[in-house]
Amino acid sequence: MDNKTPEARSLNMKAVTGKNTKPEMFVRSLLHKSGFRFSLHKKGLPGSPDLCMPKYKTVIFINGCFWHQHKGCKKAALPKTNVDFWSEKLGKNLQRDQLQYEELEKMGWRVLVIWGCICQQKNATQILEKVRKFLTGNEKYSEIG
Numbered sequence: 297m298d299n300k301t302p303e304a305r306s307l308n309m310k311a312v313t314g315k316n317t318k319p320e321m322f323v324r325s326l327l328h329k330s331g332f333r334f335s336l337h338k339k340g341l342p343g344s345p346d347l348c349m350p351k352y353k354t355v356i357f358i359n360g361c362f363w364h365q366h367k368g369c370k371k372a373a374l375p376k377t378n379v380d381f382w383s384e385k386l387g388k389n390l391q392r393d394q395l396q397y398e399e400l401e402k403m404g405w406r407v408l409v410i411w412g413c414i415c416q417q418k419n420a421t422q423i424l425e426k427v428r429k430f431l432t433g434n435e436k437y438s439e440i441g
C-alpha cells in the first residue's frame with residue numbers, strides 16, 4: 297500500500313486518466329471525420345478506454361507521454377527534483393496500464409495506444425493510416441507514436 301492521502305490519490309488519478317485532453321480531442325475528430333464511430337470512456341472496461349469500437353473489437357487509449365511514460369520520448373523525461381518519488385509514481389502507472397491492457401485482451405479486446413506527442417495535424421494522414429491498418433488487421437496490441 298502507498299501512504300498517500302485519499303485526496304492526493306484522487307488528484308493523481310485525475311492527472312493520470314486525463315480525459316478529454318487536447319490529443320484525445322484531436323484523434324476523436326480525426327476518426328469521426330473519416331467515418332469511424334465509437335463510444336467514449338467506456339465505464340466497466342478496465343481503464344475506461346478513451347475510445348471503444350466494438351465493431352472492430354478494439355479499444356483505443358490516447359496516452360499522455362509523461363504520465364504513461366512514452367519510451368524514448370523527450371516529453372516523458374523525469375523532473376530533475378524528487379526523482380525517486382516520480383520514478384516510483386510513474387512506474388506504478390506503467391504497471392497499472394499493463395495490467396489493464398492484459399485484462400482487456402483476456403476479455404477479447406484488441407488494444408491500440410496512440411501517444412500524445414504524435415497527435416498533431418501534420419501527422420493526421422499517418423495516424424489515420426495506422427489506425428485503419430490496426431482496425432482491419434488482427435494484431436492484439438499496437439502503439440502509434
Ligand SMILES: [Zn+2]
Pocket residue numbers: 361366369370371372411412413414441
Ligand atoms: Zn511521446
